[in-house]
Amino acid sequence: MDEMIVDLNDFADGALAERFNYELKNLLQNIADPNTDPKKKRKLQIVLTLTSNEKREIAEVDIDVKTTPAPRLSLGSTLVMDRDEAGYATAAELKSGMKDQTYFDSEDGRIKDDRGGVIDFKAQGGNK
Template identity: 35%
Template structure:
């Protein structure tokens, strides 16, 4: 029986192809946009075709990977026709209804929110003092 060193087979090309396939599979496994549960696979295929005299064979080596597909990204679009111009339109709105206001609409360029003329910290909801920009700690306030 013939012994074949797979590391040296086809001038080391089989090892190179396998290493590249393993890298591709591992990268796919770490991709948060793919399902974690799907199995991944690497298939090494060696095909031999001999000549009529049976003294020579052409050998083809291929390495294929099966990875998990990237999960689709869902969004929503409002579609319609502008009654004034007659043009059709499509406008993405995601989780927010079309025309509905969001907190981002109230943010200043620094990322602060302005509510009733007062600056509000968007992370904590606390009102910042207007004079020096410090956050007012309402937990330290004395109870009546």
């Protein structure tokens, strides 16, 4: 077997191993993130660039540790379009699932309009 030239744990006073572990932890966090595709491949690269002097006696080594994480998943929503008092276009996020549809918000137990605004039945003349 060939003689080991460099111990990667000690190379650059341990900085190579330190950067590798740092970037690996970042990739593991990316894998654990539920907002990323679990099947996407992630990449960790160690690039060593060697530049020798004219006499080819010494080589400077540039160490680069790079990762390619999975991108975050895209999100979607729906806007209800309207016009304000001055006639300018405006919008609000649709909360009910259908324009002009009221819904029961199970988180706070209130009836709300399609934009998530609480409906005040007393103000509308209701007696309860």
